Amino acid sequence: MPQTAAIQLTDLRFGWRKDLPEVLHIPELEVFSGERIFIRGPSGSGKSTLLALLAGVNLPTSGEVSILGESINRLSGARRDHFRSDHIGFVFQLFNLIPYLSVLENVALPCRFSRLRKQKATGSGKHLYDEAMRLLGHLDMAHEHLIHRPVTELSVGQQQRVATARALIGAPEIIIADEPTSALDSDMRQAFLRLLFQECEETGTTLLFVSHDRQLESQFERHITLDDINHARQGEQ
Amino acid sequence: MAILSLAFKSLFNRRFTASLILISIALSVSLLLGVERLRVESRNSFANTISGTDLVVGARSGAINLLLYSVFRIGDATNNISWKSYIKFAEHALVKWTIPLSLGDSHKGYRVLGTNQDYFRHYKYANKRALSFNQGQPFEQVYQAVLGDEVARKLGYQIGEKIIIAHGAGKTSFTLHDDKPFEVVGILKPTGTPVDRTVHVPLEGIEAIHKDWIGGRQVAGLNISADEALEKNLSPKAITAFMIGLKSKIATFRVQREINDYRKEPLLAILPGVALQQLWDMMGIAENALLVVTALVVAVGLIGMLTVMLAGLNERRREMAILRSVGARPGHILLLVTGESLLLSLLGIALGLLLLYTSLILGQPYIERHYGLHLPIGLPSLREWLILGLVGTSSLIIGLIPGYRAYRYSLSDGMSIRI
Numbered sequence: 001m002p003q004t005a006a007i008q009l010t011d012l013r014f015g016w017r018k019d020l021p022e023v024l025h026i027p028e029l030e031v032f033s034g035e036r037i038f039i040r041g042p043s044g045s046g047k048s049t050l051l052a053l054l055a056g057v058n059l060p061t062s063g064e065v066s067i068l069g070e071s072i073n074r075l076s077g078a079r080r081d082h083f084r085s086d087h088i089g090f091v092f093q094l095f096n097l098i099p100y101l102s103v104l105e106n107v108a109l110p111c112r113f114s115r116l117r118k119q120k121a122t123g124s125g126k127h128l129y130d131e132a133m134r135l136l137g138h139l140d141m142a143h144e145h146l147i148h149r150p151v152t153e154l155s156v157g158q159q160q161r162v163a164t165a166r167a168l169i170g171a172p173e174i175i176i177a178d179e180p181t182s183a184l185d186s187d188m189r190q191a192f193l194r195l196l197f198q199e200c201e202e203t204g205t206t207l208l209f210v211s212h213d214r215q216l217e218s219q220f221e222r223h224i225t226l227d228d229i230n231h232a233r234q235g236e237q
Numbered sequence: 238m239a240i241l242s243l244a245f246k247s248l249f250n251r252r253f254t255a256s257l258i259l260i261s262i263a264l265s266v267s268l269l270l271g272v273e274r275l276r277v278e279s280r281n282s283f284a285n286t287i288s289g290t291d292l293v294v295g296a297r298s299g300a301i302n303l304l305l306y307s308v309f310r311i312g313d314a315t316n317n318i319s320w321k322s323y324i325k326f327a328e329h330a331l332v333k334w335t336i337p338l339s340l341g342d343s344h345k346g347y348r349v350l351g352t353n354q355d356y357f358r359h360y361k362y363a364n365k366r367a368l369s370f371n372q373g374q375p376f377e378q379v380y381q382a383v384l385g386d387e388v389a390r391k392l393g394y395q396i397g398e399k400i401i402i403a404h405g406a407g408k409t410s411f412t413l414h415d416d417k418p419f420e421v422v423g424i425l426k427p428t429g430t431p432v433d434r435t436v437h438v439p440l441e442g443i444e445a446i447h448k449d450w451i452g453g454r455q456v457a458g459l460n461i462s463a464d465e466a467l468e469k470n471l472s473p474k475a476i477t478a479f480m481i482g483l484k485s486k487i488a489t490f491r492v493q494r495e496i497n498d499y500r501k502e503p504l505l506a507i508l509p510g511v512a513l514q515q516l517w518d519m520m521g522i523a524e525n526a527l528l529v530v531t532a533l534v535v536a537v538g539l540i541g542m543l544t545v546m547l548a549g550l551n552e553r554r555r556e557m558a559i560l561r562s563v564g565a566r567p568g569h570i571l572l573l574v575t576g577e578s579l580l581l582s583l584l585g586i587a588l589g590l591l592l593l594y595t596s597l598i599l600g601q602p603y604i605e606r607h608y609g610l611h612l613p614i615g616l617p618s619l620r621e622w623l624i625l626g627l628v629g630t631s632s633l634i635i636g637l638i639p640g641y642r643a644y645r646y647s648l649s650d651g652m653s654i655r656i
Contacts, residue, residue, distance in 0.1 A: 057561065057651035078566055085564020090652065092562070095555055100250030101243075112239040113564030166563070 005066070006174055006206040007031040007054065012063035013232070014049060022061070023049050025232035029224075033173070036200060036207040038217050041226030047210055050226070051178055054208070055088060056080030068173055085114035089167030089205075093179040096163030097151040103141075106151055107132035107165045110172075117170025135165040139195050157188045161195070168199055174206045182213065193219060240569055244576035247556075251549070255581060258542045262585025265538035266628060267592040269531045270621055274597075276524055277620075278612050283517060286430045287480075287509045289361035290336075291489050294318070294326065294496055295478035297503035301519075304512040307338055307478040310348040310431050314340065317475035322502045326481065329495075331488045334359045336480040339443050339473065342402050342414070347388045349402050349436045351443035351476070357383075359482055362430045372396050373423030379441045379467060383423035387433040394421055400436070402446060414446040417463045429611055441471040481506075535628055539582065539635050546578055546639040554646050562652040571637075571644040578636025579629075586625055590617070 009029040015022040023046045031037050041047040052058040053065055056072045057080075065073045068087055072080055089110065097106045108128050111118035121131040136142040139161040146158065154162065160180055167175050177196070181189040193216065200207045209220065217223045248255045287293075287308050295303040296316035305311040327335040336359055339351030350356075357368055357375045373396045376383055384394055394400065399418040419438055427433055445466040461469070483489060489508065496506035557570050565573075597614050605611050617625065 052651050055562070055652055078568075081561075081564060081566040084562075090562040092559075092652075096559060098243075098556055098559055100246045105246075109560075110563040112243075113569070 004033045004069075005030050006033040006035070006068060007208070008064075008066040010064040010066070012053065012065065013061045014053060014058070015061055022232040024053070024060075024230055026050075026063075026229050027231060029229055031206060031208065033206055034204045035222060036197065036220050037209065038220035038223035039208065039210045039226055040212060040214065040217060040223060041210065042212045045226045046230055046232070047226060048178070051176060051210065054176060055084050055090070057084075082114075085110055086116040087173050089169075089172040089175045091160065091163045091167045091175065091177040091180040094156070094183050095159070096166070097154075097159055099150075099152050101151065103136070103147040103149070103151055103154075103162055104129045104132050106162055107136065107169055109166060111170055114170060117172060119170075121170040132165065132169060135168050135199075136162070138199055139165055141165065156183045157192065160184065160192060164192075164196055164199070168203070168205070171203050172205070174208065175200060176208045176210070178210050179212070180209075181216065182211065186215075189216070240572045241576050241580070244573050244580055247573070248577050248580060254545055254549075258538075258545055258581055259585050259588060261538040261541050262535075262582055262632075263588035263592055265531075265535040266586050266589025266625070267596070269528075269535050269624060269628070270589065270593045270617070271596070272527055272531045273621060273624060274593075274612060275610075276528065277618070278610055280517060280524075282429050282610055284510075284513055285363040286513070287361075288363060289359075289365045289482065290480045290509055291483045291486065292481040292493055292496070292506045293478060293509050293512075294481060294504055294506045297505045300505070300507045300512045301516050303478065303505055303507055304509060304516060306340060307480075308431065308509065310340065310350070310435060314477045317477055318479075318504060319475055319502060320473050322499065322504060323476055323479055325499075326492075326496060327479070329492065331483055331485070331492055332481055333484045334482045336360055337440060337473075337476045338478045338480070339440055339475075340477045342404055342443065342446070344388070344400055344402050344436045345392060347385075347392075347434050347436055349438060349443075351438055351440045351473075353440055356437065360432070360480070362428050362432065366428075368428065368432065369426050371424045371426045373421070376422055376437070376439050376442075379439055379445050379471065380417060380419050380463060381422045381439065381442070382419040383425060383437040384421055385425055385431075385433040385435045385437075386427035388436055389421075389424040394424070396421055396424065402436070402438070404450075416460070417442075417446045417466065427605075429605075440473045440476070444471045444473050445469075536631075538585070539628075539632055542578060542581060542632070543635050543638060546574070546636070547642065550574070550639055550643055550646070553643070554650055557643060557647045558650055558652050561647055561650075565647075567644050567647045570647040571640045573640075574643040575633070575636040575640030578639065579633055582629060582632030582636070585632075586628060590625075 007030070009026050012024060012026040013022055014024040039047070049058070053060055054067070056075070059073050064071055067083070070083065072083055075083060098109065101109065111121055111128055118128065122128050133142050136147065141147070141158060141161045146154065151159065151162065181192055184192055196207070293303060293307050295307055296314060296318050298315045302312065302315070306314050323335070323337055326332060334355060336356050337352055340348060342349040354375050361367055371386065373383070382400060388394070398421045400421060401418050402414045404412040404414060419442060425432060445463070448466045448469055449461040481492070483492060493506045493508070496504050560570060594614065597612055601612050601614065
């Protein structure tokens with residue numbers, strides 16, 4: 001596996017306001033390309049803040065956020081949004097889908113905002129929805145009776161799989177999953193993880209998996225506890 | 238555009254609420270346009286009442302009063318003018334034609350107008366349209382009458398029918414000229430003017446029915462039968478007013494001055510167009526008030542839309558966060574939410590236009606028949622387009638309010654989803 005950095009944080013500091021204590025201070029974090037990394041952090045540990053910084057939604061107070069070699073903290077807001085849509089796919093805990101779009105429209109949604117991902121998805125001259133169907137097929141969701149149903153009528157597990165297909169479409173280099181399994185029961189959790197890993201492996205995607213659930217930890221090749229790398233928290237205690 | 242198709246799908250997902258807003262906007266827009274069209278057309282029809290007449294002359298009073306009783310048959314003359322004065326100006330070198338008007342009697346609430354055949358020859362309305370007959374022809378004898386369209390239609394009169402004229406202008410009169418009935422010889426086509434509500438008789442007829450009357454009373458014991466009256470001199474001694482058509486428009490002010498300065502009798506000559514304008518300006522306040530009220534109805538419709546959009550916004554913060562995570566910029570969110578309002582109001586405007594034209598097509602014959610008002614079914618006028626543009630612009634501005642709030646939310650929420 002080539003050891004190029006997908007994500008590199010250098011002396012990252014973040015606080016909501018100057019007069020409040022820092023929420024995050026990460027001297028260093030490096031995630032390699034193609035790596036599957038588990039970041040454990042209970043709620044309130046600055047997990048969401050870290051993800052917002054990685055996504056370029058928020059900017060660090062100081063330090064550097066480098067994604068795929070690009071220092072995104074130096075990009076303009078619009079360029080960061082653009083960068084995110086081109087290179088990062090997201091899966092959240094719950095209700096990931098836009099209620100008024102169909103399953104296929106939900107999966108194809110990132111391609112509305114990212115030309116790059118649209119090009120990748122339709123690269124070999126196929127229709128966007130064919131690619132969406134292919135991904136849904138890998139996640140065992142490509143059944144006629146499922147994809148024509150309003151997304152609000154799908155089970156939670158099914159919704160999460162649709163969200164995963166959406167994160168994967170157009171082959172972004174990084175997938176960030178924020179507690180994607182916490183609403184699933186343990187059998188479904190295992191099945192979901194298996195599918196997710198399989199997909200990431202096939203495309204060489206870097207997976208950043210954030211959860212508070214220790215049970216899942218062992219299935220990842222690398223795991224980090226947020227409190228260990230976040231010096232701001234330690235200093236506070 | 239990708240975002241607008243999202244906006245459309247989002248609206249379609251909320252189609253029940255959205256269609257309620259749509260209906261309220263459509264109704265208010267069609268009401269606004271309907272009132273505007275009615276206003277313009279009633280103003281036109283008002284201005285169309287008289288055309289091609291250069292001066293209207295009556296006893297000295299106010300210009301509007303003169304216009305009201307001579308042209309609109311509303312109210313009464315303060316005084317009559319002598320036949321001699323009329324003849325003097327009728328034979329004036331610059332005058333091409335005149336129409337004598339003698340008012341004061343009525344038939345079942347409709348005014349009776351004594352005039353001569355010049356009325357049918359020279360009276361013009363709308364865009365210099367002459368009167369034309371639906372049935373029959375102008376009166377030729379003393380006891381003959383020509384009815385306006387509405388009089389004939391409402392009272393169900395046919396050619397050959399005998400009608401009795403009442404003294405005075407009231408709807409129910411106790412003094413009837415029942416000894417001298419008039420025969421209907423002609424019925425005019427509808428004009429949309431007060432002509433439709435007028436019974437026309439010869440000046441000599443007016444003279445004849447008043448032969449045995451002195452000072453507004455029938456003289457007791459003095460009964461002159463219809464045939465006896467014909468034997469007498471029926472040339473009128475006085476008329477109420479007359480209309481003048483000049484040989485050249487340039488002479489209008491000269492003749493007007495001459496009439497107003499006439500020493501033998503206090504006369505007033507007015508330019509009907511100017512007096513019409515003055516009269517309409519007086520009514521303009523009510524007209525504007527109506528327009529303001531309907532504009533407020535549109536505002537209420539748009540505020541309804543604003544309320545629904547704002548109320549739904551909080552529930553949609555999750556949707557905004559998801560969109561942000563797949564690469565939507567805050568500007569996209571602004572466009573999405575504002576686009577929804579804009580889409581709704583544009584659809585509302587289109588539906589409102591549809592509603593307007595449907596009701597115009599359905600209502601046109603009825604309004605024309607009952608109110609004598611012809612509503613043309615044409616493309617929207619420039620002013621109507623401006624009104625529509627104004628509604629569209631206001632809805633855009635109003636739509637920016639929830640749009641901006643969503644924009645602020647999406648900036649502060651980012652991708653974090655708050656349930």
